Amino acid sequence: MKKIISVISAMLIYMFFASSYSADALSFEPDFELNSKSGMLINLDTKEVIYEKNADSEQMPASLVDIMTAVVVLENCEDIDGTTIAADKKLYEEFPDYEYQNDLRYADIYDGDVLSVKDYLYALMLTSSCEAANILAYHFGNENISNFVEMMNAKAEEIGASHTVFANPHGLYDGKQVTTARDMALITEYALSVPMFEEIATAGEYEVNPVSASSAHEGTWKWTHSNIIMSASSNFYMDGVKGIKTGNLQLGGRNIISMGSSSGISYLVVLMNADFYDENNEARYYHIDDACKLFEWAFEHFSYKTLLPEDEELGEIEVKNAEGNGYVLVKPKTEFSTLWYDDIDVTAIKRTTVLEEGITAPVKKGEKLGEIELKLGDEVIAHVDLVASSNVEKSFMKFNMASAKAYFSSSLFAAAIITGVILTLIYFFICLYAFVRAKKRPSAVLKKQGVLMTLHKGKKR
Numbered sequence: 177m178k179k180i181i182s183v184i185s186a187m188l189i190y191m192f193f194a195s196s197y198s199a200d201a202l203s204f205e206p207d208f209e210l211n212s213k214s215g216m217l218i219n220l221d222t223k224e225v226i227y228e229k230n231a232d233s234e235q236m237p238a239s240l241v242d243i244m245t246a247v248v249v250l251e252n253c254e255d256i257d258g259t260t261i262a263a264d265k266k267l268y269e270e271f272p273d274y275e276y277q278n279d280l281r282y283a284d285i286y287d288g289d290v291l292s293v294k295d296y297l298y299a300l301m302l303t304s305s306c307e308a309a310n311i312l313a314y315h316f317g318n319e320n321i322s323n324f325v326e327m328m329n330a331k332a333e334e335i336g337a338s339h340t341v342f343a344n345p346h347g348l349y350d351g352k353q354v355t356t357a358r359d360m361a362l363i364t365e366y367a368l369s370v371p372m373f374e375e376i377a378t379a380g381e382y383e384v385n386p387v388s389a390s391s392a393h394e395g396t397w398k399w400t401h402s403n404i405i406m407s408a409s410s411n412f413y414m415d416g417v418k419g420i421k422t423g424n425l426q427l428g429g430r431n432i433i434s435m436g437s438s439s440g441i442s443y444l445v446v447l448m449n450a451d452f453y454d455e456n457n458e459a460r461y462y463h464i465d466d467a468c469k470l471f472e473w474a475f476e477h478f479s480y481k482t483l484l485p486e487d488e489e490l491g492e493i494e495v496k497n498a499e500g501n502g503y504v505l506v507k508p509k510t511e512f513s514t515l516w517y518d519d520i521d522v523t524a525i526k527r528t529t530v531l532e533e534g535i536t537a538p539v540k541k542g543e544k545l546g547e548i549e550l551k552l553g554d555e556v557i558a559h560v561d562l563v564a565s566s567n568v569e570k571s572f573m574k575f576n577m578a579s580a581k582a583y584f585s586s587s588l589f590a591a592a593i594i595t596g597v598i599l600t601l602i603y604f605f606i607c608l609y610a611f612v613r614a615k616k617r618p619s620a621v622l623k624k625q626g627v628l629m630t631l632h633k634g635k636k637r
Contacts, residue, residue, distance in 0.1 A: 203227055203555075204517045206473045211462035213429065213449035214357040217470050219515050220435065220442040223365070226474065226515065231358040232339065235448040236428030239281065239304035240360055240421050241347035243433070244328045246297055246376070247367050249312050252327075256294040256372065260387060263289040267310040276426045279348055280306055283399060290388035297372075298382040301421065302399045309346035321345065332359070335366045349427055361446045364420060364433050378419035378435070380406050403434055405464060405471075412464050417471055422463070426452070430463035438475035441515065445470050481516035483525060483550060484508045484560055491531055491562070493545055498537040499569045506531065506545050509561040526551045531562070539568040 203225055214235055217227040225231075253259055265287035271280055283305035285291065291299075296312050299305040310321060317324025321344070328342040337359035343350035355363075367373045384397040402422045404410040417436035424430050429449035436443050447470075450462035485508070492503045516522065531546035539545075546562040 204520075206469070208469055208473075210447070210466045210469070211450045212447040212466045215445070215447045215466065215470070216357050216361050217474060218361055218365075218444040218446075220365075220368075220444050222515065224515060226443075226478070227470070228357070231361075232356050234339065234354045234356060235431075236349070236353065236425050237340075237347055237355045237360065237448075238279070238423030238425040238428055238431050239347035240355070240423040240431050240433060240448075241328075241342060241345065241353070242300050242304060242309060242423075243360075243364055243367050243377075243421055244331060244342060245309055245312060245324075245345040246301055246373060247363075247370055248324065248327050248331055249293065249297060249316055250370050250372055251331075252316050253293050256297065257292055259293045260290050261293065261296065261311055261315050262388070263287055263291070263307065263311055264314075267314055268307060270310075271306055274348060276349060279425050281402075282306060283308055284393070284397075285311070286392045288388065289386055289391045289393070291384065291386060294376075295382075295384050297376050298379065298384075299399055301377045301419075302379065302382055302401045304347070304402060304421075304423065306346045306348065309344075313345035332363065335362055337362050347423055347425075349425055357446045357448050360433060360448070361444060364444060364446070367420075368435075374419070377421065380418075403432065404461075405434060405467060412461070412468055414468060414471055416475070417467075424452075430461065432463040432467050434467055434471075436471045436475075439479065441474075441478065441480070443471065443474050477518050478515050479518065480513050481522060482511060482513045483516075483522060483557070484512040484548070486511040489565065490527075490548060491529055491546070493531050493533075493535050495539055495568045496534070496536045497570055498539075504535070504539055504545070504568045505565040506562040507565045508548070509542070509544070509563045512550070512558055512560050514557065520552070524552060525557065529562070537568050537570040539564050541565065541567045 204227055206227060210229060212229070214230040214233050215228065216225060216231050218225055250256070263285050268287075274280060281304035283299035283303045285296075285299065285305065285307040293312070296305075296308040299308040300312065313321045313324035317327065324345055325342055328345065329340075332340045332342065337355070340355040340359040340363070341352055343353035347353070367377070379401065381398055381400045384393075384399070386393050386397065400407075401419065403417075403419060405412050405414050405417045406419070407413055414436065416438050417434055420433045420435055422430075422432045430452060431448045431450070433444070433446050436445070445467050447463050447466050450466060452459060454460045487507060489505045489507055492505050495502055495504050498504075528549040528551065529546060530548075535545065541564055543564045544561050545564055548560050548562055550557040550560070
């Protein structure tokens with residue numbers, strides 16, 4: 177039951193995210209270049225895409241795959257604290273033969289170690305543990321990792337990540353395993369709605385206490401998050417930035433997904449396929465550089481601006497048959513605010529208002545009477561409904577006069593006049609015909625009587 181409730185809760189939260197996602201998105205360009213081949217900066221509060229670069233280009237996810245692995249596990253485990261799994265060395269057999277050994281990440285989970293699902297999830301998300309990925313996939317895939325990968329792909333399809341294909345649960349190179357920055361943003365937003373995911377994925381460190389008496393580990397056992405932007409001892413440290421996942425592949429570059437907040441505004445950064453080395457062939461954390469640049473840019477230059485106050489009067493509409501002056505003022509249905517780049521003057525926004533015509537009383541306050549479009553250059557910022565700012569009552573005197581006037585000027589009245597004229601003419605001709613007939617009738621009768629009299633006289637003779 178707990179698992180079902182968790183899944184339903186996650187789906188409801190995701191549906192809220194999807195339904196509230198802004199249809200009109202306005203993106204901005206930073207004044208710097210990113211090394212990452214693909215990337216996105218998203219306002220997590222409104223789901224608006226603030227910046228994107230090749231967001232739909234196909235990339236290799238590396239251990240960003242672990243985000244989906246964690247989602248499937250969390251949605252299929254009722255008790256991550258109480259469910260334990262023993263590590264089995266047979267699940268590690270593929271790793272020694274892997275061609276690109278520098279891609280491998282371990283959490284030192286040894287054969288026979290017994291850890292909770294929660295422990296394995298922390299190892300997965302903080303260290304990109306290949307052992308944890310296979311152990312979890314084997315257990316929740318009904319002792320078949322391929323079954324678990326099918327579950328991952330089914331979840332991606334359900335979420336709407338239509339350009340993503342998973343081939344394994346750990347993210348090591350596989351030519352069939354691909355995704356995009358946009359899909360990874362979508363998957364991560366969904367993951368953040370799953371209970372416990374954010375808590376695990378954004379932890380700076382995690383201390384493990386193995387429950388197995390046969391564990392080779394003694395004392396404390398600690399894992400630290402691979403996102404060094406979170407570490408106060410790092411040169412890349414930024415306050416307000418945490419999690420979520422890093423991932424590196426020799427053939428796919430460096431990747432990072434992280435979230436951060438400043439001044440009450442939350443952001444999600446997704447970066448994929450940054451270079452490993454600079455022009456001098458020296459190792460560089462370009463994905464970390466890029467993430468820091470985007471967060472700094474967002475933190476320093478963006479704030480919420482009210483572009484349409486709720487009480488701003490934006491025009492008036494004539495209302496027929498209305499009491500009073502016969503007009504109603506219109507205003508925005510709701511205040512419209514959005515995240516705004518401080519280098520752009522809001523006076524540059526073009527407003528286009530479309531108001532309804534032929535409005536007839538009564539009109540109710542709040543009734544939709546038009547729409548306003550806000551546009552910056554060629555990009556639409558928003559469409560906002562315009563509504564009546566007050567009630568407008570019907571004037572029955574004006575209504576009756578208007579009805580009479582409308583009737584006398586209507587085609588129905590014209591048809592009635594024409595019909596009346598036609599009927600009058602018909603009646604006139606009928607009367608005329610009757611009159612002529614009546615006038616002719618006496619002479620005919622007299623003539624007939626004269627003939628009869630003549631005949632009668634002849635008989636007497």
